[in-house]
Amino acid sequence: MSNSNAAIQIETPKTKFGEKLGFLTFSGANNIVYQFRNLYYLFFLTNVLKVSMGWAGFIVTAGTVWDAVNDPMIGYWAVNRKFKNGEKIRPFTLWHSVPWAATVVLIFTDFGTPQMVSAVIALVLYLLFQVFNTTISLPYNSMGGLATNRESDRRSINVFRNLGACIGSAIGAVACLPLLKVFGALDSKGNLSSGASRGFLIVALIMGTIMIIGSLIHYATTKERVKQISDEDSKMTPKQIFNMLFQCRSWWYNSVYIICYGVINFLLMSSLTYYATYVMGSTASATMIQASYLSASVLTSFIVSPLDKLLGRRKSMMLAAFIAIAGKIWFIVQPFSTGAIYLNAITVGISVTIAFVLFNTNRNNIVEIVEARNGRRIDSMIATTDNLASKMATAGATLLSTLLLDNAGYNANLAVQPAPVITVINNMLGWAPAAASLIMIAAAFFLPIEKEYAAAKEKLRRS
Secondary structure, eight states: OOOTTHHHHHOOOOOOHHHHHHHHHHHHHHHHHHHHHHHHHHHIIIIISOOOHHHHHHHHHHHHHHHHHHHHHHHHHHHTOOOTTSOSSTHHHHHSHHHHHHHHHHHTOOOOOOHHHHHHHHHHHHHHHHHHHHHHHHHHHHHHHHHOOOHHHHHHHHHHHHHHHHHHHHHHHHHHHHHHHHTTSBOTTSOBOTTHHHHHHHHHHHHHHHHHHHHHHHHHHOOOOOOOSSOOOOOOOHHHHHHHHHTOHHHHHHHHHHHHHHHHHHHHHHHHHHHHHHTSSOTTHHHHHHHHHHHHHHHHHTTHHHHHHHHOHHHHHHHHHHHHHHHHHHHHHOTTOHHHHHHHHHHHHHHHHHHHHHHHHHHHHHHHHHHHHHSOOOHHHHHHHHHHHHHHHHHHHHHHHHHHHHHTTOOTTOSSOOHHHHHHHHHHHTHHHHHHHHHHHHHHHHOOHHHHHHHHHHHHHHO
16 A cells, blocks of 8 residues: 555644635535525425426425435445546535536426426426535535544534534525515515516525535635545446445444434424424424524534543434433423423434534544545545435435324314324324434444544554
8 A cells, every 4th residue: 555645644734714614604505505495395396386296296206316316326426536636525516516506596497388397397407406416415525524634623624514504504494485575486475476486586596696605615715635545546346335335334333323313303304393383383383493403503513522522422422312312201291392392302403413513523534444444535435325325214204204194184274183193293203203313322332433443543644
């Protein structure tokens, strides 16, 4: 193994605040657009394009599955390519932000075609959007490990990413509705207006612009400093890459942890509106509960690094899952208590923040574990393969929860839902995420990241 890059691997310069702010900006812009798409895309399909609910559901489901499937495909392509400046990941933020933003605008464009033609166009554009959504996620998930090899800086970068995600989610949740009203998509009461198509298009253009600006700031403020220690750059086969991954125990357990994290977050966000509407009697109550979740997440961001140093990685990850379970006990016992649902949301905010920062730092470390054993860096594959499992698990949770609600007798036309429906909603906020948290505890308990990473760092130093 060549040691031509060994000096780079020993220690990179300390990451400056401006660079961390670039990560925050990129994450914030990404999540503003994510919120807009999540909140309004299905509504746009059915109420503006007049696509049937069946077709709209198929488009969103097909896009979700394609988004999961294309993750490792694009990750493999990225592993075996290099940009002209010698970097492998960072330039994606420059060259793919504009196509990504363009597809955001296109999926919210009314071409004035017949309903069936609109449905087909929407499907094609949504699948294209998911391609660039994946390529833009490569720097989002990989650059923390390429910008620095300092463990403290990697944690700090992921803290800034989480802060950006919280800020972006809050802005997206609060600002989208007023923007749609200002540009004529909705009237003062929040109903569709005659200028809905034009209004949605203008807001989509704003969203695309936000993403481009966030990407350019990230590109300008960051740099790939961590280089592969080996000079080997021959093309790797899928079999070689997956063998590298499958032989890494830390990757397996970290992936299980990520899957459960995704399911827990999905269950809270997807069930909250239903709970607020049919249990609390006011859909608007969901906004305040979500605000408590985001506030807890922001405040927790500042203690993750000290916590990780104090307890160590495995214990900190286990603690995150314990907090989620503890916060659900009151809710499971008294699911109609206002205090219980707020405590549930706050503890989930604390739990997922600790989990997010640490499993992403693990991702960065796993790259070097694999590199120490095989001499090759596969950052893009680490960033995409566990996403496949996580997205498929979330899609499965989506399908299961909707089937359970349907079988329980859910009817959107009813102001008061049957008791079995309320039970399903409560279980989605209580027992189901508690079970996922137990799996997270087990995954963190068996996770050998600290031992494997220490061995990898020592081997890389000797290279």
